[in-house]
Amino acid sequence: MPQEVTKLIHKYLRRDKKFPHVWCPGCGNGVVLGSLIRAIDRLGLTKDEVVLASGIGCSGRMPVYVDFNTLHTTHGRVLTFATGIKLAKPSMTVITVMGDGDATAIGGNHFIHAARRNLNLTAIIINNQIYGMTGGQFSPTTPYGSKAATAPYGHIEHAFSIAELAVTAGAAFVGRGTVFHVQLLDRLIEAAVMKRGFSVVEVVSNCHIQFGRRNEMGNPVTMMEWMRDHAVTVGRAGEMSPEELDGKFTIGILIDEEKPVYTEEYDRIRERAGGSDPAGDL
Amino acid sequence: MNTPLSEKRRLVQGNEAIAEGALAAGCRFFAGYPITPASEISEVLSSRLPQVGGSFIQMEDEIASMGAIIGASIAGMKAMTATSGPGFSLMQENLGFACITETPCVVVNVMRGGGSTGLPTCPGQGDVMQAKWGTHGDHPIIVLAVSSVADCFEITIQAFNLSEKYRVPVVILSDEVVSHTRETVVFPSPWDMEIVDRTGPSVPPEWYVPYEDNSIGVPDMATLGEGYRYHITGLIHDERGFPTQRPEEIEAFTGRLFRKLAQGLHEIQKIKTFMMNDAEVAVIAYGSVSRAARSAVLEARDRGVRAGMLQLITLFPFPEHLVDNVLKQCSKVVVPEMNMGQIYREVQRVNQGKTRVEKYSRIDGQFITPDEILGKLLPEE
Numbered sequence: 010m011p012q013e014v015t016k017l018i019h020k021y022l023r024r025d026k027k028f029p030h031v032w033c034p035g036c037g038n039g040v041v042l043g044s045l046i047r048a049i050d051r052l053g054l055t056k057d058e059v060v061l062a063s064g065i066g067c068s069g070r071m072p073v074y075v076d077f078n079t080l081h082t083t084h085g086r087v088l089t090f091a092t093g094i095k096l097a098k099p100s101m102t103v104i105t106v107m108g109d110g111d112a113t114a115i116g117g118n119h120f121i122h123a124a125r126r127n128l129n130l131t132a133i134i135i136n137n138q139i140y141g142m143t144g145g146q147f148s149p150t151t152p153y154g155s156k157a158a159t160a161p162y163g164h165i166e167h168a169f170s171i172a173e174l175a176v177t178a179g180a181a182f183v184g185r186g187t188v189f190h191v192q193l194l195d196r197l198i199e200a201a202v203m204k205r206g207f208s209v210v211e212v213v214s215n216c217h218i219q220f221g222r223r224n225e226m227g228n229p230v231t232m233m234e235w236m237r238d239h240a241v242t243v244g245r246a247g248e249m250s251p252e253e254l255d256g257k258f259t260i261g262i263l264i265d266e267e268k269p270v271y272t273e274e275y276d277r278i279r280e281r282a283g284g285s286d287p288a289g290d291l
Numbered sequence: 292m293n294t295p296l297s298e299k300r301r302l303v304q305g306n307e308a309i310a311e312g313a314l315a316a317g318c319r320f321f322a323g324y325p326i327t328p329a330s331e332i333s334e335v336l337s338s339r340l341p342q343v344g345g346s347f348i349q350m351e352d353e354i355a356s357m358g359a360i361i362g363a364s365i366a367g368m369k370a371m372t373a374t375s376g377p378g379f380s381l382m383q384e385n386l387g388f389a390c391i392t393e394t395p396c397v398v399v400n401v402m403r404g405g406g407s408t409g410l411p412t413c414p415g416q417g418d419v420m421q422a423k424w425g426t427h428g429d430h431p432i433i434v435l436a437v438s439s440v441a442d443c444f445e446i447t448i449q450a451f452n453l454s455e456k457y458r459v460p461v462v463i464l465s466d467e468v469v470s471h472t473r474e475t476v477v478f479p480s481p482w483d484m485e486i487v488d489r490t491g492p493s494v495p496p497e498w499y500v501p502y503e504d505n506s507i508g509v510p511d512m513a514t515l516g517e518g519y520r521y522h523i524t525g526l527i528h529d530e531r532g533f534p535t536q537r538p539e540e541i542e543a544f545t546g547r548l549f550r551k552l553a554q555g556l557h558e559i560q561k562i563k564t565f566m567m568n569d570a571e572v573a574v575i576a577y578g579s580v581s582r583a584a585r586s587a588v589l590e591a592r593d594r595g596v597r598a599g600m601l602q603l604i605t606l607f608p609f610p611e612h613l614v615d616n617v618l619k620q621c622s623k624v625v626v627p628e629m630n631m632g633q634i635y636r637e638v639q640r641v642n643q644g645k646t647r648v649e650k651y652s653r654i655d656g657q658f659i660t661p662d663e664i665l666g667k668l669l670p671e672e
Contacts, residue, residue: 027533072522073522073524073534077520078520080524082358083358083385086354086384089350089357090365092355093358093359093364094366094515095362096359096363097320097346097364097368098366098516100516118351118352119354119358122350122351122355275341282341282342
């Protein structure tokens with residue numbers, strides 16, 4: 010296994026240029042990147058056909074490390090850039106990675122509209138429940154009552170549930186995993202990238218430095234134990250009572266639907282307009 | 292409306308001419324958000340782009356519109372958005388990203404009157420300085436002003452050409468008067484138009500250095516997905532595109548961004564002169580106001596005053612030397628604007644006491660008339 014991991018690293022990382030990385034020891038971001046690389050490798054995608062794009066924050070630094078077409082955009086806006094890329098080059102596999110603040114605070118509007126529009130894009134949202142890079146301020150997913158750099162007396166707002174938000178907004182595929190349940194995460198990311206339509210994978214991750222230390226989970230192991238103890242598979246959750254589910258979160262595939270994909274719909278618009286082939290000369 | 296340009300001579304609206312100019316320039320992607328007085332550009336392109344194999348998308352806001360056109364441009368398409376003041380404010384963040392990543396794109400701002408929501412159906416010229424300085428940090432940008440429906444077509448093509456050649460966003464400032472005026476325009480044949488495309492890499496991918504300096508300071512731009520994998524970031528980056536904190540690399544990067552425009556001023560800075568040969572007094576104007584100024588100059592000549600006009604098409608980089616020539620030639624220069632004097636201050640900065648420069652501001656949402664400018668050109672009693 011270690012040898013296999015090393016091989017993949019050599020195949021996909023910009024190892025000669027961009028290391029060491031900026032993430033703290035024990036950060037969940039590396040686990041997510043590992044899952045993503047394995048998913049892309051298993052799908053047999055070439056490096057040239059993959060675009061990995063991010064917004065701003067710790068998650069935003071992910072693209073620079075990998076040898077794909079990589080884009081590090083503005084805070085919360087990555088889905089807007091991805092929309093332009095996908096419309097201009099529908100054949101490319103466009104994967105975006107965001108954080109919880111990135112995707113659901115500053116980028117919340119773009120996120121719900123991207124889900125509604127159903128372009129064939131993948132959104133991986135690393136939810137560590139905090140703004141890590143800027144020093145631990147509360148985010149839209151910081152739990153009620155917890156402490157943050159800007160909630161020193163306890164947080165009085167209520168958290169978004171990102172995956173459920175994506176379902177409601179109309180995403181074609183929504184999964185939730187954690188950086189503890191890595192095999193599930195591998196499968197979710199693979200399914201999301203393969204999905205024709207807007208696919209979302211929320212990854213519950215650990216920021217033991219900025220979130221954990223303020224909330225009695227100051228190391229990655231404690232945080233992963235928390236994930237282990239609070240995650241319930243979608244299947245099992247169906248058999249549990251609301252009382253039993255209190256404080257828990259579901260993992261697995263929340264929705265997987267077939268919906269018309271925007272670019273294919275737009276091809277029909279071109280036909281109705283009497284237009285030429287998108288690949289044609291102009 | 293909304294039909295291909297099958298005949299060369301047509302009665303069209305300014306906004307429609309901007310849309311057609313974009314198509315003629317090779318624009319195949321437009322993202323926008325509804326806003327008065329720019330919406331017709333979206334409407335026309337929602338109809339026209341799919342006819343020519345392009346893409347139109349209406350986004351959730353202007354932030355998203357700007358992001359989408361940058362994404363499309365990185366993926367190889369010529370791309371444009373159009374808006375008015377409030378939307379232009381929202382675009383500033385991603386406009387800066389385009390400046391720093393050197394992504395060609397064209398942004399049309401059909402100026403309305405006033406600040407904030409302002410006067411959505413009235414003309415104004417209050418966004419001139421915002422077009423130059425609206426996004427944070429030092430950055431190069433080109434700003435062009437249109438004054439007629441014919442301009443809307445031709446200058447939009449020039450905007451794309453400059454944007455592609457210099458890898459810089461180009462802002463087109465129109466205003467409510469220009470954009471909603473209908474005029475007969477003689478459209479040139481496609482083969483009479485000069486269309487410039489960005490320069491792609493001439494080396495194989497393994498030799499490609501995405502932000503490598505060269506004699507013109509404009510790196511070759513690879514299209515996403517064609518084998519030239521590289522990193523694009525709004526962080527200040529080295530010539531490989533990776534973030535850097537090294538002072539010598541930061542300075543070289545920012546220096547090159549400004550040098551590439553400085554080296555191209557001869558073709559970036561566009562002006563028109565009217566009756567300037569023997570002029571003793573001059574108007575410096577841009578946009579719709581230059582049309583009133585033209586009438587005022589003719590009227591002044593009828594009354595024996597040697598008047599002339601310098602019409603600025605390029606507002607930024609500010610054409611200092613061309614303005615300076617007028618300041619040296621004339622005993623008085625009038626700068627009429629539908630704002631509190633934004634270009635007037637630029638003219639004053641160049642003037643340095645050489646001659647008398649007067650501003651004429653209208654900020655009541657009304658167009659400046661020829662008579663008002665004439666009043667400033669005639670000798671005082």
